[in-house]
Amino acid sequence: MNMNIEKPAFAVVGHPNKGKSSIVAALAQNDAIEISSRSGTTKNAESLDITLGDAGYTLIDTPGFQRPTAALSWLQEHAESADQRLSAVREFVQSEACRKSFPDEVALLEPIMRGAAILYVVDGSRPYNPDYEAEMEILRWTGKPSMALINPIESHAYIDVWQQALGQYFKVVRVFNPMLADRLRRDEILEAFAVIAPQWRAEINRVRALYSEQELEQQQQSTQLLAELLLQLSNYQLSQQTLSKMQAEALKPVLEKRYRAEMAAIENAAHRRLKEIYAYYHLDSEIDELPLEGELFDTEKWVIWGLDRKRLALTAGLTGAGAGALVDASLAGSSFMLGALGAGILAGAGAWLSADQIANFRISGLPLGGYEARQGPIKNTNFAFVVAGRFLSLLDALRDRTHAQRETAQLRPTDLASRLDALDERDRNALIKSLTRVSRVTSIEQFARELAPLITSD
Ligand SMILES: Nc1nc2c(ncn2[C@@H]2O[C@H](COP(=O)(O)OP(=O)(O)OP(=O)(O)O)[C@@H](O)[C@H]2O)c(=O)[nH]1
Ligand SMILES: [Mg+2]
Structure with missing residues (x-):
């Protein structure tokens, strides 16, 4: 012995x-x-x-x-x-x-x-x-x-x-x-x-310092993970070639269903990876049903989340500029606010991806004959905000618990709007611009740098 x-x-x-x-x-x-x-x-x-x-x-x-x-x-x-x-x-x-x-x-x-x-x-x-x-x-x-x-x-x-x-x-x-x-x-x-136990003092002080370093590392890894997730989901598309246009049209529900399932699986895998970053290997998490379910575009409901008109107008301008294609400022505002809720779309994995609102389904003729049916990529400018909000909800829950807690993590909506508010203006604008158009992001390092303040601020 x-x-x-x-x-x-x-x-x-x-x-x-x-x-x-x-x-x-x-x-x-x-x-x-x-x-x-x-x-x-x-x-x-x-x-x-x-x-x-x-x-x-x-x-x-x-x-x-x-x-x-x-x-x-x-x-x-x-x-x-x-x-x-x-x-x-x-x-x-x-x-x-x-x-x-x-x-x-x-x-x-x-x-x-x-x-x-x-x-x-x-x-x-x-x-x-x-x-x-x-x-x-x-x-x-x-x-x-x-x-x-x-x-x-x-x-x-x-x-x-x-x-x-x-x-x-x-x-x-x-x-x-x-x-x-x-x-x-x-x-x-x-x-x-x-x-x-003073004989162990040096080693224990090393451990104490490393616990703090570990925290920084976890933040970096989470930021990188979120950047990758946003890029992957925002650019995701599925396509299939057919002989006739009719066949391509018939593919719409099939592709939409697969698309939803695969997007949800990608998000799920990232959430699992996030748990692993924080050393949770056995933790179930549950996403709360929110009153917004089914009424995602109902601006009346935003008040619940404490989002005021001023902020709405402010972000409307920003998002309008970023997105370009949006119809008018009020819609842009509502569209952004929806994103700002982030977790507003926390309701079940299926609900946040109502394919019609979020992604394109297109049929195009191919140069050498035949057709291609394509689902995706995401066109909805809220999408990245929603994904980020859901990710941050899980991150908050992980940081708020310890490994002695065994009950399912109940995720609460993240107040993404006030997290954005807390950033300095230039950082915020750059981040909103990227989140509004993730498909235009060219450097993942740059994108991760923009996302970092969302993750480091508590
Ligand atoms: N609310 C609350 N519950 C606690 C706390 N610490 C332990 N418990 C609960 O008390 C129970 C016993 O905790 P354990 O950590 O298994 O206790 P233990 O001393 O290892 O028990 P044995 O292995 O049976 O000797 C569990 O149900 C824990 O969830 C605490 O600080 N707060
Ligand atoms: Mg015990």
């Missing part, structure tokens, strides 16, 4: 069902870790290596204490004085008999005896009671660096009480809610790791 852990390693221990696995999932950004309201979910100690660039640390998820009082009695029988306590614990984890009668205690103490520091987790919404003292006492006997985390599972009701009790056993006590996406809090926890 490897008796020494050289990389920073922390064993997350505590009572069953207090959020140990949730804390590991949130810190490790791993949505595969088993979390459930059933007590005793984690059966064995699970080691997770968290690697960021060239630095990293290990978290060990463990089963909860099941028989701490009996285990402590065993230990007390095997140590007469304080100097014998560590060997008593060692004997405990090595004893076959203990492995049988205290499987959970042995499993959770083993990594600590191999050198992992201790993260003791309690629930700040439940009252303190002395039953926990046997657990804390056992942990103290290991003599390993330790800190306590209070997880406010349902409320903060007993945090003060816990702080007092934990302060007797642990030098460092922090409150940490694994369900809240809070980068500052996460960083504070890592900082505390370095305080309790």
Whole structure:
């Protein structure tokens, strides 16, 4: 057995069902870790290596204490004085008999005896009671660096009480809610790791720096992904050659259907890729039904989204210039506003692509005879706004959650209009121009640069 852990390693221990696995999932950004309201979910100690660039640390998820009082009695029988306590614990984890009668205690103490520091987790919404003292006492006997985390599972009701009790056993006590996406809090926890285990300070500080870099990288990758998605969807077309014009006409519903399905699949794949950028591999997302469904061109409804006339007029001018072909300013405005809703078209994947409104179906005669039926590319100037809005909705949801949350992500509409408003005027105009006519975009790098502020601004 490897008796020494050289990389920073922390064993997350505590009572069953207090959020140990949730804390590991949130810190490790791993949505595969088993979390459930059933007590005793984690059966064995699970080691997770968290690697960021060239630095990293290990978290060990463990089963909860099941028989701490009996285990402590065993230990007390095997140590007469304080100097014998560590060997008593060692004997405990090595004893076959203990492995049988205290499987959970042995499993959770083993990594600590191999050198992992201790993260003791309690629930700040439940009252303190002395039953926990046997657990804390056992942990103290290991003599390993330790800190306590209070997880406010349902409320903060007993945090003060816990702080007092934990302060007797642990030098460092922090409150940490694994369900809240809070980068500052996460960083504070890592900082505390370095305080309790100074031998790992340099490595932990590296990890902290790399967590911030990771965030920038995720933003860059998301921006690039959005640029590619917009270009791909906006230019997408399908065609098929036929002998007669009638055959070509008959293809219209077939091509439209395929077109819709393929466009939706492309978007879906990009959304899946976006989840992967943020290390979500098991996350379902759901797009809310919005009241706009079926009334996408009903300007009355825009008020719901807080879009005022002034902005409407402003963007109308811009979009009119960009799109050229639009009939009049008010229509241009409405057309843009529809896009500005972005998520206004969040309703089901089928609904946002009503092919008639969005793409061209054309039949052309071929020079050497025969005909070609063609569906696409997109002609609707809202289209890119809609796609961007949907993408940003998912991005917001991903940034607002942690890997400890297991429920389906419910996407809310993005206020694309105010995100655009927040940009400086030149950036905004350039971006609106590109989004209005994605087919004219010639440089993906340039396009990604224009999109970047939408993604970096929170
Ligand atoms: N609302 C809320 N629920 C939480 C929080 N932390 C954990 N939970 C829930 O509490 C339950 C137990 O969480 P786990 O992370 O599985 O707890 P555990 O300590 O690993 O449990 P065992 O493996 O059974 O010992 C799950 O249903 C979690 O979703 C929290 O901060 N807020
Ligand atoms: Mg668990």
